[in-house]
Amino acid sequence: MSFIIGLPSVRPSEVDVVYLQTSELNNQTLFALERSMRSAVKINPMVEWSAMLKLLEMDGFSCVLDPKQNSVFIHSRPWDEHLTHPDQAQSFFVTFPDDAPYEIANGLFLASRNPSFYSLVSENYLGDGKVVVVNNAHELIYPDDSAWIDDSHTEKKSIGHCELIRDQFCCEQEYSDALKVLANSGYKVHLEELV
Known part of the structure:
Protein backbone atom coordinates (compact mmCIF):
# COMPACT_ATOMS: atom_id res chain seq x y z
CA MET A 1 0.00 0.00 0.00
CA SER A 2 1.21 3.51 -0.65
CA PHE A 3 0.36 6.87 0.87
CA ILE A 4 0.35 10.41 -0.47
CA ILE A 5 1.83 13.32 1.49
CA GLY A 6 0.94 16.83 0.38
CA LEU A 7 3.48 19.56 1.03
CA PRO A 8 1.96 23.06 0.90
CA SER A 9 3.78 26.16 -0.32
CA VAL A 10 3.90 29.51 1.46
CA ARG A 11 4.57 31.51 -1.69
CA PRO A 12 1.50 32.59 -3.67
CA SER A 13 3.38 32.36 -6.98
CA GLU A 14 4.03 28.64 -6.52
CA VAL A 15 1.83 25.58 -6.96
CA ASP A 16 -0.31 25.34 -3.81
CA VAL A 17 0.68 21.76 -2.93
CA VAL A 18 3.25 19.26 -4.20
CA TYR A 19 2.67 15.56 -3.61
CA LEU A 20 4.96 12.73 -2.58
CA GLN A 21 4.27 9.02 -2.48
CA THR A 22 5.63 6.83 0.29
CA SER A 23 5.17 3.23 1.38
CA GLU A 24 4.38 4.11 5.01
CA LEU A 25 2.75 7.01 6.81
CA ASN A 26 3.84 7.33 10.42
CA ASN A 27 5.94 9.65 12.56
CA GLN A 28 9.18 8.02 11.40
CA THR A 29 8.22 8.70 7.76
CA LEU A 30 7.55 12.35 8.61
CA PHE A 31 10.88 12.63 10.44
CA ALA A 32 12.68 11.07 7.45
CA LEU A 33 10.94 13.58 5.18
CA GLU A 34 12.00 16.41 7.51
CA ARG A 35 15.63 15.21 7.52
CA SER A 36 15.65 15.04 3.72
CA MET A 37 14.18 18.52 3.30
CA ARG A 38 16.56 19.94 5.90
CA SER A 39 19.53 18.27 4.19
CA ALA A 40 18.55 19.90 0.90
CA VAL A 41 18.34 23.30 2.60
CA LYS A 42 21.68 22.73 4.34
CA ILE A 43 23.30 22.04 0.96
CA ASN A 44 21.60 25.04 -0.68
CA PRO A 45 19.75 27.51 1.59
CA MET A 46 17.77 28.80 -1.43
CA VAL A 47 16.92 25.36 -2.86
CA GLU A 48 13.85 25.19 -5.10
CA TRP A 49 11.46 22.24 -5.45
CA SER A 50 13.14 20.51 -8.42
CA ALA A 51 16.49 20.27 -6.63
CA MET A 52 14.89 19.31 -3.31
CA LEU A 53 12.89 16.58 -5.06
CA LYS A 54 16.10 14.91 -6.30
CA LEU A 55 17.28 14.46 -2.72
CA LEU A 56 13.83 13.31 -1.58
CA GLU A 57 13.78 10.69 -4.35
CA MET A 58 17.21 9.42 -3.26
CA ASP A 59 15.69 8.99 0.21
CA GLY A 60 12.77 6.89 -1.06
CA PHE A 61 10.05 9.45 -1.75
CA SER A 62 8.60 9.83 -5.23
CA CYS A 63 6.75 12.77 -6.75
CA VAL A 64 3.10 12.38 -7.72
CA LEU A 65 1.69 15.03 -10.04
CA ASP A 66 -1.96 14.31 -9.32
CA PRO A 67 -3.13 12.31 -6.28
CA LYS A 68 -6.38 11.51 -8.14
CA GLN A 69 -8.83 9.82 -5.78
CA ASN A 70 -6.20 8.87 -3.19
CA SER A 71 -6.52 10.41 0.24
CA VAL A 72 -3.78 12.91 0.99
CA PHE A 73 -2.08 13.63 4.30
CA ILE A 74 -1.27 17.35 4.28
CA HIS A 75 2.06 17.91 6.00
CA SER A 76 1.89 20.88 8.36
CA ARG A 77 5.26 22.40 7.41
CA PRO A 78 5.48 24.07 3.98
CA TRP A 79 8.28 22.69 1.79
CA ASP A 80 9.47 26.22 0.89
CA GLU A 81 9.36 27.77 4.35
CA HIS A 82 13.15 28.23 4.19
CA LEU A 83 12.75 30.70 1.30
CA THR A 84 10.56 33.17 3.21
CA HIS A 85 13.16 34.06 5.87
CA PRO A 86 16.39 32.16 5.10
CA ASP A 87 18.12 33.64 8.15
CA GLN A 88 15.65 32.05 10.58
CA ALA A 89 15.39 28.47 11.80
CA GLN A 90 12.82 26.29 10.08
CA SER A 91 9.77 25.03 11.96
Whole structure:
Protein backbone atom coordinates (compact mmCIF):
# COMPACT_ATOMS: atom_id res chain seq x y z
CA MET A 1 0.00 0.00 0.00
CA SER A 2 1.21 3.51 -0.65
CA PHE A 3 0.36 6.87 0.87
CA ILE A 4 0.35 10.41 -0.47
CA ILE A 5 1.83 13.32 1.49
CA GLY A 6 0.94 16.83 0.38
CA LEU A 7 3.48 19.56 1.03
CA PRO A 8 1.96 23.06 0.90
CA SER A 9 3.78 26.16 -0.32
CA VAL A 10 3.90 29.51 1.46
CA ARG A 11 4.57 31.51 -1.69
CA PRO A 12 1.50 32.59 -3.67
CA SER A 13 3.38 32.36 -6.98
CA GLU A 14 4.03 28.64 -6.52
CA VAL A 15 1.83 25.58 -6.96
CA ASP A 16 -0.31 25.34 -3.81
CA VAL A 17 0.68 21.76 -2.93
CA VAL A 18 3.25 19.26 -4.20
CA TYR A 19 2.67 15.56 -3.61
CA LEU A 20 4.96 12.73 -2.58
CA GLN A 21 4.27 9.02 -2.48
CA THR A 22 5.63 6.83 0.29
CA SER A 23 5.17 3.23 1.38
CA GLU A 24 4.38 4.11 5.01
CA LEU A 25 2.75 7.01 6.81
CA ASN A 26 3.84 7.33 10.42
CA ASN A 27 5.94 9.65 12.56
CA GLN A 28 9.18 8.02 11.40
CA THR A 29 8.22 8.70 7.76
CA LEU A 30 7.55 12.35 8.61
CA PHE A 31 10.88 12.63 10.44
CA ALA A 32 12.68 11.07 7.45
CA LEU A 33 10.94 13.58 5.18
CA GLU A 34 12.00 16.41 7.51
CA ARG A 35 15.63 15.21 7.52
CA SER A 36 15.65 15.04 3.72
CA MET A 37 14.18 18.52 3.30
CA ARG A 38 16.56 19.94 5.90
CA SER A 39 19.53 18.27 4.19
CA ALA A 40 18.55 19.90 0.90
CA VAL A 41 18.34 23.30 2.60
CA LYS A 42 21.68 22.73 4.34
CA ILE A 43 23.30 22.04 0.96
CA ASN A 44 21.60 25.04 -0.68
CA PRO A 45 19.75 27.51 1.59
CA MET A 46 17.77 28.80 -1.43
CA VAL A 47 16.92 25.36 -2.86
CA GLU A 48 13.85 25.19 -5.10
CA TRP A 49 11.46 22.24 -5.45
CA SER A 50 13.14 20.51 -8.42
CA ALA A 51 16.49 20.27 -6.63
CA MET A 52 14.89 19.31 -3.31
CA LEU A 53 12.89 16.58 -5.06
CA LYS A 54 16.10 14.91 -6.30
CA LEU A 55 17.28 14.46 -2.72
CA LEU A 56 13.83 13.31 -1.58
CA GLU A 57 13.78 10.69 -4.35
CA MET A 58 17.21 9.42 -3.26
CA ASP A 59 15.69 8.99 0.21
CA GLY A 60 12.77 6.89 -1.06
CA PHE A 61 10.05 9.45 -1.75
CA SER A 62 8.60 9.83 -5.23
CA CYS A 63 6.75 12.77 -6.75
CA VAL A 64 3.10 12.38 -7.72
CA LEU A 65 1.69 15.03 -10.04
CA ASP A 66 -1.96 14.31 -9.32
CA PRO A 67 -3.13 12.31 -6.28
CA LYS A 68 -6.38 11.51 -8.14
CA GLN A 69 -8.83 9.82 -5.78
CA ASN A 70 -6.20 8.87 -3.19
CA SER A 71 -6.52 10.41 0.24
CA VAL A 72 -3.78 12.91 0.99
CA PHE A 73 -2.08 13.63 4.30
CA ILE A 74 -1.27 17.35 4.28
CA HIS A 75 2.06 17.91 6.00
CA SER A 76 1.89 20.88 8.36
CA ARG A 77 5.26 22.40 7.41
CA PRO A 78 5.48 24.07 3.98
CA TRP A 79 8.28 22.69 1.79
CA ASP A 80 9.47 26.22 0.89
CA GLU A 81 9.36 27.77 4.35
CA HIS A 82 13.15 28.23 4.19
CA LEU A 83 12.75 30.70 1.30
CA THR A 84 10.56 33.17 3.21
CA HIS A 85 13.16 34.06 5.87
CA PRO A 86 16.39 32.16 5.10
CA ASP A 87 18.12 33.64 8.15
CA GLN A 88 15.65 32.05 10.58
CA ALA A 89 15.39 28.47 11.80
CA GLN A 90 12.82 26.29 10.08
CA SER A 91 9.77 25.03 11.96
CA PHE A 92 10.04 21.63 13.65
CA PHE A 93 8.03 19.10 15.64
CA VAL A 94 7.67 18.66 19.39
CA THR A 95 5.69 16.29 21.58
CA PHE A 96 4.56 16.34 25.20
CA PRO A 97 5.19 13.50 27.68
CA ASP A 98 2.68 11.06 29.23
CA ASP A 99 2.20 13.23 32.32
CA ALA A 100 1.22 16.33 30.33
CA PRO A 101 -2.46 17.35 30.27
CA TYR A 102 -4.45 14.72 28.36
CA GLU A 103 -5.24 17.11 25.47
CA ILE A 104 -1.57 17.28 24.50
CA ALA A 105 0.06 14.18 26.02
CA ASN A 106 1.94 12.12 23.40
CA GLY A 107 0.68 14.28 20.52
CA LEU A 108 2.91 15.48 17.70
CA PHE A 109 2.81 19.27 17.25
CA LEU A 110 4.44 21.77 14.92
CA ALA A 111 6.60 24.44 16.55
CA SER A 112 6.06 27.05 13.87
CA ARG A 113 8.06 30.17 13.24
CA ASN A 114 5.05 31.32 11.18
CA PRO A 115 2.10 30.63 13.50
CA SER A 116 0.03 33.33 11.80
CA PHE A 117 -0.30 30.92 8.82
CA TYR A 118 -2.55 28.86 11.09
CA SER A 119 -4.28 31.23 13.51
CA LEU A 120 -4.38 34.74 14.94
CA VAL A 121 -1.37 35.25 17.20
CA SER A 122 -0.73 37.69 20.01
CA GLU A 123 2.22 39.95 19.17
CA ASN A 124 3.80 39.02 22.51
CA TYR A 125 4.66 35.61 21.05
CA LEU A 126 6.00 36.74 17.68
CA GLY A 127 9.47 37.86 16.72
CA ASP A 128 12.78 36.78 15.32
CA GLY A 129 13.94 33.48 16.65
CA LYS A 130 10.58 32.55 18.16
CA VAL A 131 8.11 29.75 17.51
CA VAL A 132 4.60 28.93 18.70
CA VAL A 133 3.37 25.35 19.00
CA VAL A 134 0.36 24.55 16.78
CA ASN A 135 -1.95 21.53 17.09
CA ASN A 136 -3.71 19.65 14.27
CA ALA A 137 -6.79 21.87 14.58
CA HIS A 138 -4.54 24.94 14.06
CA GLU A 139 -5.00 26.02 17.67
CA LEU A 140 -1.98 27.62 19.28
CA ILE A 141 -0.35 26.24 22.42
CA TYR A 142 1.52 29.09 24.09
CA PRO A 143 4.38 28.44 26.55
CA ASP A 144 2.34 29.85 29.44
CA ASP A 145 -0.83 27.91 28.56
CA SER A 146 -2.65 25.45 30.75
CA ALA A 147 -4.80 22.55 29.58
CA TRP A 148 -7.33 20.13 31.03
CA ILE A 149 -5.82 17.43 33.22
CA ASP A 150 -8.33 14.84 32.00
CA ASP A 151 -11.51 14.52 29.97
CA SER A 152 -13.71 15.51 32.93
CA HIS A 153 -12.60 19.12 32.25
CA THR A 154 -12.76 20.02 35.94
CA GLU A 155 -9.16 21.11 36.47
CA LYS A 156 -6.34 22.53 34.38
CA LYS A 157 -2.58 22.47 34.79
CA SER A 158 0.41 24.01 33.05
CA ILE A 159 1.44 22.39 29.77
CA GLY A 160 4.81 21.64 31.34
CA HIS A 161 7.85 20.52 29.37
CA CYS A 162 7.81 19.63 25.70
CA GLU A 163 10.18 17.17 24.07
CA LEU A 164 12.16 17.85 20.91
CA ILE A 165 12.48 14.88 18.57
CA ARG A 166 16.11 14.54 17.47
CA ASP A 167 15.31 12.24 14.49
CA GLN A 168 13.81 15.07 12.44
CA PHE A 169 17.09 16.98 12.13
CA CYS A 170 19.87 16.33 9.65
CA CYS A 171 22.65 17.40 12.03
CA GLU A 172 23.35 18.06 15.69
CA GLN A 173 23.63 21.83 15.12
CA GLU A 174 20.02 22.01 13.89
CA TYR A 175 18.87 20.14 17.00
CA SER A 176 20.83 22.55 19.24
CA ASP A 177 19.45 25.56 17.36
CA ALA A 178 15.89 24.26 17.79
CA LEU A 179 16.46 23.84 21.55
CA LYS A 180 17.58 27.48 21.73
CA VAL A 181 14.57 28.65 19.71
CA LEU A 182 12.18 26.81 22.04
CA ALA A 183 13.86 28.32 25.11
CA ASN A 184 13.86 31.80 23.50
CA SER A 185 10.14 31.34 22.85
CA GLY A 186 9.44 30.56 26.51
CA TYR A 187 8.91 26.79 26.27
CA LYS A 188 10.44 24.42 28.81
CA VAL A 189 12.18 21.51 27.11
CA HIS A 190 12.85 18.07 28.52
CA LEU A 191 16.35 17.16 27.31
CA GLU A 192 16.74 13.56 26.21
CA GLU A 193 19.57 11.53 27.62
CA LEU A 194 22.31 10.59 25.17
CA VAL A 195 23.10 6.89 25.42
